Amino acid sequence: MSKYTEFFKALSDEKRLKVFLLLLNEQKGFYVCEIADAISETHYNTSKYLKELRLAGFIKEKKLGRGVLYSAVEPEDDFLKNMFEAMRSIRHDYIDENIKIIRKRVKLRVDDKCIMNISKFNQNNLKKNQQEVRNGRKIRKMERA
Amino acid sequence: MSKYTEFFKALSDEKRLKVFLLLLNEQKGFYVCEIADAISETHYNTSKYLKELRLAGFIKEKKLGRGVLYSAVEPEDDFLKNMFEAMRSIRHDYIDENIKIIRKRVKLRVDDKCIMNISKFNQNNLKKNQQEVRNGRKIRKMERA
DNA sequence: TGCTCATATGCGTATATTAGCATATATTTA
DNA sequence: TAAATATATGCTAATATACGCATATGAGCA
Numbered sequence: 042m043s044k045y046t047e048f049f050k051a052l053s054d055e056k057r058l059k060v061f062l063l064l065l066n067e068q069k070g071f072y073v074c075e076i077a078d079a080i081s082e083t084h085y086n087t088s089k090y091l092k093e094l095r096l097a098g099f100i101k102e103k104k105l106g107r108g109v110l111y112s113a114v115e116p117e118d119d120f121l122k123n124m125f126e127a128m129r130s131i132r133h134d135y136i137d138e139n140i141k142i143i144r145k146r147v148k149l150r151v152d153d154k155c156i157m158n159i160s161k162f163n164q165n166n167l168k169k170n171q172q173e174v175r176n177g178r179k180i181r182k183m184e185r186a
Numbered sequence: 187m188s189k190y191t192e193f194f195k196a197l198s199d200e201k202r203l204k205v206f207l208l209l210l211n212e213q214k215g216f217y218v219c220e221i222a223d224a225i226s227e228t229h230y231n232t233s234k235y236l237k238e239l240r241l242a243g244f245i246k247e248k249k250l251g252r253g254v255l256y257s258a259v260e261p262e263d264d265f266l267k268n269m270f271e272a273m274r275s276i277r278h279d280y281i282d283e284n285i286k287i288i289r290k291r292v293k294l295r296v297d298d299k300c301i302m303n304i305s306k307f308n309q310n311n312l313k314k315n316q317q318e319v320r321n322g323r324k325i326r327k328m329e330r331a
Numbered sequence: 332t333g334c335t336c337a338t339a340t341g342c343g344t345a346t347a348t349t350a351g352c353a354t355a356t357a358t359t360t361a
Numbered sequence: 362t363a364a365a366t367a368t369a370t371g372c373t374a375a376t377a378t379a380c381g382c383a384t385a386t387g388a389g390c391a
Contacts, residue, residue: 045276046200053195072264073368086350088369107358107367110327131190155192159366168341199379218338231380252337252388270360302337337381341384348377354370361364 044098052077056080061099061113062136063143070103070112071143072155073120080144084157087173108155132135188220193269196242201225202235206244207281210273215248215257216288217300223290229302253300270305285291 042050052058059080061069071079077087083131091111094100098121114124149156187195192272197203204225208216216224222232236256239245243266248255294301 042201043200043280044197045280046203050198050202052199053191055191058188058191058194084368085352088367089332090316090351092369094376104357106370108370122279123272123275124269127265128271130264130268132265135188135190149375160304228381229338230340230382233337234379237339249338249388252335254338300337332391336389337387339384339386343384344371344380344382345378346379348375351373351377353372356369357367359364359366361362 043112045120048099048121049098050095051099054090056082057094059136059139060090061094062089062111062128062131063139064100064111065125066140067112070110071147072110074108074155074157075143075146078146079139079174097115099123106154190265192242193244193266195267196238196244199235201227201231202239203242204281204284205232205235206239207273207276208269209245209256209258211285212257215255216292217253217255219253219300220288220291221256221289221303224284251299 052061060076063076063079073087073091074084075086076091080087082090091100091102095102095111099114101114103112113125114121116125132178146155197206205265206251208221208224218232218236219229221236222229227235235288236245236247240247240256242310244259245256246259256269259266291300
């Protein structure tokens, strides 16, 4: 398969396309579990989507602790550059809802790291919870020292 | 499926992509049998590809006699416009060979109509053959009058 | 009217893709 | 060291896609 058909194929699936559009509008990148939440998909399928997008040359990964931060690549050739640019003309209402979700999701990070099992948090005492996680770690660290 | 994924899906196949690229560089359009030859595909599969591209909003058809002339649409929205433009940055060597073939093939038209079973022509007496077809028709027409 | 030509399409099968599950890996925390 | 966490992957069944063939359609031509 040529690199061109590979390109189009990677984007021919609703969820893969959305994953890429999320990353296209993002500088720092997102964690797998954040993306999974934003597109309402399981972590393992999301992981597979990300792998396909990476192999097709759209995105890159950066391992941080036990998490992996994904972000769009800097397009090197004309084709990719022009395609990325053209994709920015996809109507906002196609992806807006997913962006909203992931923005919320990013705020749930504890010390810049993403928490996977977000269902155990409840929306009301979320900030308290984040603080507790942080405090708990700090105390345990001090106790060890 | 959204119109976006439909777009990418239509181009995710080598031959469909080539069919569209042929038409993207062409004003007047090509006949089905010409395209079939240019991509080395059967007429029925080529016809199916053209149908998919048409349903995805890339190309339009125009019936002329018993032939059908296909050509790229004038892109109406920003997405399509930018995408078509981006696709022009696909390297020439990807499609050059096919363009050569179709250019040759177009020259074989008799009175602007495409001849499907081109194998019955041989390259040496081709022009003679075209002239014969034209003369034969002219004579029969005169005889009827 | 029947025949040929250019194109289209329905159908059955071959092939590819996908999703879900179980499990693996790697890293951090207890 | 063991347990938990975030992510990845191999396997299998379900589903989708593509191809070849036979045949249909519809417009000229004999």
